[in-house]
Amino acid sequence: MSAVLASAAPDTAVALEARDLTHRYGRRIGLEPVSFALGAPGVVAITGANGSGKSTLLRIVAGLLRATGGTAVLTVEGHAIAPAERRCWVGYAAPELSFYDELSVEENLVFAAEARGLDAPAAAAAAALARVGLDSRAGDRVPALSSGMKQRLRLAFALLHRPPVLLLDEPGSHMDDEGRATLAGLVEQERRARLVLIATNDEREWRLAEQRIELRGRGLGHPA
Amino acid sequence: MPSNGSNSGAAVWAILRKECRSEWRTRYGLSAALLFAITTLTSVSFAVGRLTDRTDMLAALLWVVLLFAALASLSHAFVREVEGHTLTLLRLVASPTAIGLGKLLFNLVFLVVIEAVTVPLYLMLMGAPPPRWGAFLALLGLGSLGLACAATLIGAVISQTRGRGALFAGVSLPLLLPVLAAAVSGMRAQWAGGPIAAEARLLGAYAAALLAASLLLYDHLWED
Amino acid sequence: MDREVRMIGRLALFLWIAGWMVAAFVWAPLVPVLGETTRVLYFHIPAAWVTVLALAWSMGHSVLYLRRRRIEHDHHAAAAAEIGILFCVAATISGSLWAKAMWGSYWNWDPRETSIFFLLLVYAAYLALRSAIEQEERRARLSAIYSALAFVTVPFLMFVVPRIYFTLHPDPIINPRGKLDMDPRIRIVFFAMLAGFTGLYFWLQTLRVRVARLEHRLDES
Numbered sequence: 001m002s003a004v005l006a007s008a009a010p011d012t013a014v015a016l017e018a019r020d021l022t023h024r025y026g027r028r029i030g031l032e033p034v035s036f037a038l039g040a041p042g043v044v045a046i047t048g049a050n051g052s053g054k055s056t057l058l059r060i061v062a063g064l065l066r067a068t069g070g071t072a073v074l075t076v077e078g079h080a081i082a083p084a085e086r087r088c089w090v091g092y093a094a095p096e097l098s099f100y101d102e103l104s105v106e107e108n109l110v111f112a113a114e115a116r117g118l119d120a121p122a123a124a125a126a127a128a129l130a131r132v133g134l135d136s137r138a139g140d141r142v143p144a145l146s147s148g149m150k151q152r153l154r155l156a157f158a159l160l161h162r163p164p165v166l167l168l169d170e171p172g173s174h175m176d177d178e179g180r181a182t183l184a185g186l187v188e189q190e191r192r193a194r195l196v197l198i199a200t201n202d203e204r205e206w207r208l209a210e211q212r213i214e215l216r217g218r219g220l221g222h223p224a
Numbered sequence: 225m226p227s228n229g230s231n232s233g234a235a236v237w238a239i240l241r242k243e244c245r246s247e248w249r250t251r252y253g254l255s256a257a258l259l260f261a262i263t264t265l266t267s268v269s270f271a272v273g274r275l276t277d278r279t280d281m282l283a284a285l286l287w288v289v290l291l292f293a294a295l296a297s298l299s300h301a302f303v304r305e306v307e308g309h310t311l312t313l314l315r316l317v318a319s320p321t322a323i324g325l326g327k328l329l330f331n332l333v334f335l336v337v338i339e340a341v342t343v344p345l346y347l348m349l350m351g352a353p354p355p356r357w358g359a360f361l362a363l364l365g366l367g368s369l370g371l372a373c374a375a376t377l378i379g380a381v382i383s384q385t386r387g388r389g390a391l392f393a394g395v396s397l398p399l400l401l402p403v404l405a406a407a408v409s410g411m412r413a414q415w416a417g418g419p420i421a422a423e424a425r426l427l428g429a430y431a432a433a434l435l436a437a438s439l440l441l442y443d444h445l446w447e448d
Numbered sequence: 449m450d451r452e453v454r455m456i457g458r459l460a461l462f463l464w465i466a467g468w469m470v471a472a473f474v475w476a477p478l479v480p481v482l483g484e485t486t487r488v489l490y491f492h493i494p495a496a497w498v499t500v501l502a503l504a505w506s507m508g509h510s511v512l513y514l515r516r517r518r519i520e521h522d523h524h525a526a527a528a529a530e531i532g533i534l535f536c537v538a539a540t541i542s543g544s545l546w547a548k549a550m551w552g553s554y555w556n557w558d559p560r561e562t563s564i565f566f567l568l569l570v571y572a573a574y575l576a577l578r579s580a581i582e583q584e585e586r587r588a589r590l591s592a593i594y595s596a597l598a599f600v601t602v603p604f605l606m607f608v609v610p611r612i613y614f615t616l617h618p619d620p621i622i623n624p625r626g627k628l629d630m631d632p633r634i635r636i637v638f639f640a641m642l643a644g645f646t647g648l649y650f651w652l653q654t655l656r657v658r659v660a661r662l663e664h665r666l667d668e669s
Binding site for chain 3: 066
Binding site: 374377378381382384385386387391394395397398399401402405426429430433434437438440441444445447448 | 514566569570572573576577580581582583585586589590592593594596597598600601604605
């Protein structure tokens with residue numbers, strides 16, 4: 001398993017291509033058609049008005065949402081990854097991601113690592129917590145965390161299995177300056193090895209990116 | 225085909241342990257279910273009195289009590305994930321099939337615990353003649369398996385609807401009728417001293433058919 | 449042209465059913481034990497047959513929806529369930545009236561009554577589930593899952609219930625030996641009504657699906 005994991009680390013060849021990708025929620029348009037081709041490594045910012053579909057786009061790429069039109073193809077080492085398998089290859093952190101209140105911070109991550117079938121769940125969880133500076137709070141229950149701390153936990157969850165693709169939805173929300181510095185440091189470490197997509201409207205976050213995709217939706221999930 | 229740490233067995237086991245730990249820490253679902261089962265049991269016992277010489281009634285009422293307890297509690301496993309907003313996390317770390325199987329095993333453990341309390345109490349309060357334990361436990365086990373298989377998939381479906389818990393009983397009942405019919409008839413034969421092989425086979429086959437259908441359907445459960 | 453063909457089709461269906469209904473009264477003989485109640489045969493059994501047909505149609509389209517994700521399949525599945533409920537109620541009521549005449553009570557939990565009541569529950573649960581889901585794709589997907597799972601129970605109910613309970617219900621028309629022991633005239637009227645009801649079902653089905661398609665288009669725009 002560690003050999004498999006190693007193959008997912010640094011120089012995994014990853015490409016993400018979207019062609020006329022769209023999503024509708026009933027009669028509302030969640031994501032206007034968008035096309036792009038990205039390759040690792042690199043950091044890409046996705047910007048656009050509220051409701052233009054930034055989160056929707058990330059959910060589709062993560063395999064959490066089935067697009068209603070167009071295609072989004074994720075290839076790892078030349079193989080297209082089916083949406084159902086994406087969870088193994090992407091790390092996903094979004095504001096809607098919640099953790100189990102009745103488990104501690106560490107237990108949440110150890111559970112995630114075990115369910116993902118990682119080799120050394122406890123070590124993986126500890127390493128991820130250390131990277132986001134949350135190791136001192138490992139034993140706390142999740143409700144005891146501040147919202148900035150919870151955001152760090154989401155980042156740790158995304159980094160846990162060292163995926164070749166990172167999908168970060170508003171990663172700096174609720175974070176103080178120190179948290180933002182940690183985030184910037186993480187992105188800096190990942191930029192040479194992985195494909196990082198950051199959905200944000202915050203200038204401090206999209207400045208971390210070298211490319212920017214602007215979604216042109218009219219916003220607020222307007223009717224078609 | 226590259227793979228990145230996806231092991232269904234480990235995921236099922238991790239989910240089962242997570243469920244047990246969460247339940248043990250809150251005891252919210254278990255205490256509610258036990259309370260419900262015991263309340264049903266006492267009202268039945270109070271309403272009909274001791275039924276020492278009516279083993280046909282004993283068989284029917286036993287399954288009615290168990291069915292009530294199951295209907296009141298088995299949707300809980302998924303509803304809790306939806307209400308705690310933790311479903312995204314779960315979907316990111318395990319395949320739908322692993323989630324389904326993990327929850328199914330948990331529901332089975334849950335039923336066994338409820339039965340371990342309810343059934344002895346039932347036998348005592350109703351003044352039931354001593355059952356033939358082998359046959360009795362076999363029927364109980366196979367019936368619970370059928371209940372859990374149907375309730376797990378329906379629970380996952382129901383958790384995505386508006387009514388959530390409210391619809392669960394009505395929607396799962398049609399699927400549970402064959403379990404009820406065969407289990408009651410088997411229990412009756414068990415007390416009457418007749419053979420139960422036919423009913424046991426039916427219950428087993430029904431549970432197997434539900435399980436097989438579930439395994440094909442879990443994959444379609446979550447797409448938005 | 450298309451309209452005219454449809455019009456002629458509808459008229460032919462109406463005349464067909466009406467004609468055989470008259471034949472049931474004036475041409476086909478009565479069965480000794482059943483007496484005047486014989487004629488329920490021409491209504492009750494075709495209705496029960498359509499109930500099962502609609503259920504199978506609904507399940508089939510549910511599975512197709514899960515495979516192909518075309519909303520059209522969901523329209524078919526939902527339409528079949530609605531019409532199935534209609535025919536299920538018709539079969540239940542006609543059976544119950546017949547039971548009153550023959551067995552002296554409207555409802556007796558006879559295995560046949562149990563199984564038709566069960567079908568009614570499946571349909572009702574399916575529609576209740578649908579009504580609880582707002583979003584179209586989600587509704588189609590989840591109700592298809594339910595429908596596919598519910599179908600597992602059908603063979604079991606047909607197998608479990610009869611073997612556990614004793615039934616008073618007359619033999620199904622085609623008995624286990626596959627032999628038809630009825631008067632040829634009864635047989636002709638019966639099968640003609642069966643065909644008529646099947647035609648009626650498919651006509652209603654296309655109507656309902658067309659309505660669903662229009663509603664869908666209205667929703668989209």
